[in-house]
Amino acid sequence: MVFTKNFIILIISCSVFLKAQNILPGQKNAIKSLATTAGFSQQELDSYLTQNYGKTLNNLSQREGASLISGLQDGSIKKPSKKIKSNKELNIASTLESGMKKRFHFTDGTVKEGEILSINDGIVNLKTGSGTFKYPEEMFLSETAEITNKKGESFKGVVLGETLEEFIIRTPFGDAIVQKRDIQNMKRYHGGILDKKSDERRQFYQSEAQLIGIFRDPTAFPLLGNTFYLSGLSMGYGLTDRFMIRTEFGANFSGDLNLHPRMRFYHKKSASKEVAASWGFGLHRKYSSKNIIGKYSHAIEVINPDGSTTNFNEQEDFEVADLVNPDSDRGIYAEGYLVFSSRRTNPTGRGKVGWTLGTKVSNAFVKRKEIIKNTLENSGSGQIYQFKWSDDSKYSIPFRTWLAIEYDLRKDLKFVASSWIDNGYKTMALDQTIDDYFGNDGSPSFSIDSPKGEASLIDFDFGILYAVNDNFRFGIHFQQPYIDIYWEFFEF
Numbered sequence: 155m156v157f158t159k160n161f162i163i164l165i166i167s168c169s170v171f172l173k174a175q176n177i178l179p180g181q182k183n184a185i186k187s188l189a190t191t192a193g194f195s196q197q198e199l200d201s202y203l204t205q206n207y208g209k210t211l212n213n214l215s216q217r218e219g220a221s222l223i224s225g226l227q228d229g230s231i232k233k234p235s236k237k238i239k240s241n242k243e244l245n246i247a248s249t250l251e252s253g254m255k256k257r258f259h260f261t262d263g264t265v266k267e268g269e270i271l272s273i274n275d276g277i278v279n280l281k282t283g284s285g286t287f288k289y290p291e292e293m294f295l296s297e298t299a300e301i302t303n304k305k306g307e308s309f310k311g312v313v314l315g316e317t318l319e320e321f322i323i324r325t326p327f328g329d330a331i332v333q334k335r336d337i338q339n340m341k342r343y344h345g346g347i348l349d350k351k352s353d354e355r356r357q358f359y360q361s362e363a364q365l366i367g368i369f370r371d372p373t374a375f376p377l378l379g380n381t382f383y384l385s386g387l388s389m390g391y392g393l394t395d396r397f398m399i400r401t402e403f404g405a406n407f408s409g410d411l412n413l414h415p416r417m418r419f420y421h422k423k424s425a426s427k428e429v430a431a432s433w434g435f436g437l438h439r440k441y442s443s444k445n446i447i448g449k450y451s452h453a454i455e456v457i458n459p460d461g462s463t464t465n466f467n468e469q470e471d472f473e474v475a476d477l478v479n480p481d482s483d484r485g486i487y488a489e490g491y492l493v494f495s496s497r498r499t500n501p502t503g504r505g506k507v508g509w510t511l512g513t514k515v516s517n518a519f520v521k522r523k524e525i526i527k528n529t530l531e532n533s534g535s536g537q538i539y540q541f542k543w544s545d546d547s548k549y550s551i552p553f554r555t556w557l558a559i560e561y562d563l564r565k566d567l568k569f570v571a572s573s574w575i576d577n578g579y580k581t582m583a584l585d586q587t588i589d590d591y592f593g594n595d596g597s598p599s600f601s602i603d604s605p606k607g608e609a610s611l612i613d614f615d616f617g618i619l620y621a622v623n624d625n626f627r628f629g630i631h632f633q634q635p636y637i638d639i640y641w642e643f644f645e646f
Contacts, residue, residue, distance in 0.1 A: 178216065188223060246291075246294065255268070259294075261295060266280065300340070302338050304338045311323045319334055365560055365570070368558040386591075389401060400414045404601035405441075408442075412437060427497070433490070438487040451580075452608075478526070507559070513555040517552075523543060528540060529541070556575075567618060568619045571615065574613060580604075581607055581634075587635055618631075627640050
């Protein structure tokens with residue numbers, strides 16, 4: 155636990171230090187690409203950066219770059235409207251108060267999401283994710299709304315605030331809080347001009363949690379370049395936008411150094427859809443026979459002294475270590491996989507929906523007969539037990555094929571589900587999973603490889619992922635490891 159705490163402190167300290175560094179090439183490329191998609195010309199992008207940051211693209215910090223990328227992705231940063239001909243045609247905000255928190259529109263066509271800290275002598279201090287800015291009051295456009303809820307009630311007035319769940323509307327008769335889920339119809343006006351995207355209350359570009367994997371299976375979308383992640387089972391780094399590596403640190407602590415590269419070899423993206431295909435492999439330099447026996451314990455038959463047969467994962471007389479043949483312990487272990495993923499804009503306008511199809515094989519069964527002992531004597535009873543690998547055809551080649559889906563419920567909440575065919579999979583209860591993760595069952599710590607559990611060739615799982623912010627999320631689901639924890643450090 156001391157090592158883990160120190161490691162987390164080190165990672166956080168490094169990320170804080172790096173936030174102050176200059177923007178990196180990966181960020182600049184992402185900003186240019188997203189800005190082009192949003193309709194910005196190079197001149198318009200330069201003008202926006204000069205006006206809002208007082209800098210050119212090359213002089214932004216990493217933190218400012220990350221904020222700009224996030225704004226372009228979720229749509230809060232938009233190209234100034236060319237339909238606005240003159241400031242004289244626009245209505246200036248008549249109500250500005252400290253504490254107002256929402257997306258503000260300005261007379262120059264820019265948009266910022268933030269909170270008003272104070273108003274002094276006609277100057278508004280607006281705090282945003284990019285910093286605190288001072289704007290003259292006359293630059294704020296009025297924002298009004300006409301809302302009808304599902305009960306038929308109507309609200310018309312100035313928008314004072316907005317959250318993911320509700321609007322705060324000042325009507326002539328008092329302030330009203332309108333839940334977004336209760337809205338039937340809505341018209342929204344900025345500067346007196348109707349916003350044609352008034353139904354934005356129901357829309358967002360995409361979830362904050364962009365997945366490189368669903369549960370323990372990869373998607374075809376790798377990490378962004380110069381990005382580091384740390385989860386409960388592994389850590390990884392994106393060398394480019396197409397290539398990343400990861401490692402299972404639990405195995406590393408046990409002397410089994412391993413690397414798992416992933417390369418995206420196909421990618422096509424439009425405004426409404428993105429598809430990709432990737433290949434990857436894993437290489438372990440000293441993969442123990444205990445790991446193979448533990449994972450495929452249900453494929454090892456135990457012939458009892460009375461002639462009956464059971465599976466190794468169901469018996470209590472022997473441990474995995476008892477079965478390992480010391481003269482033939484495994485060394486290099488390799489696995490390879492191919493995966494295809496697709497994401498598209500949800501027809502409802504709420505984020506995106508995507509699916510992933512992948513298949514994986516390994517060399518776990520090469521010379522497998524040599525890694526287990528043929529017979530063992532029970533030290534208590536003196537009886538002899540025999541062991542052999544199952545001749546069932548489903549255990550001829552170690553494989554896993556999976557189909558997973560992801561669905562954006564909100565910007566910070568995602569539904570995920572997966573189904574698979576895996577001849578090495580066993581279901582385990584929560585207490586078994588905890589013992590397995592911390593190594594209390596004799597297996598390596600920080601990994602899921604217990605010999606216990608019930609064999610399940612075809613199975614499925616589902617759960618939710620909650621994004622606390624852009625770089626941290628956790629999830630809950632109903633199969634091991636039950637809880638997902640994920641840190642991502644942009645432009646590490």
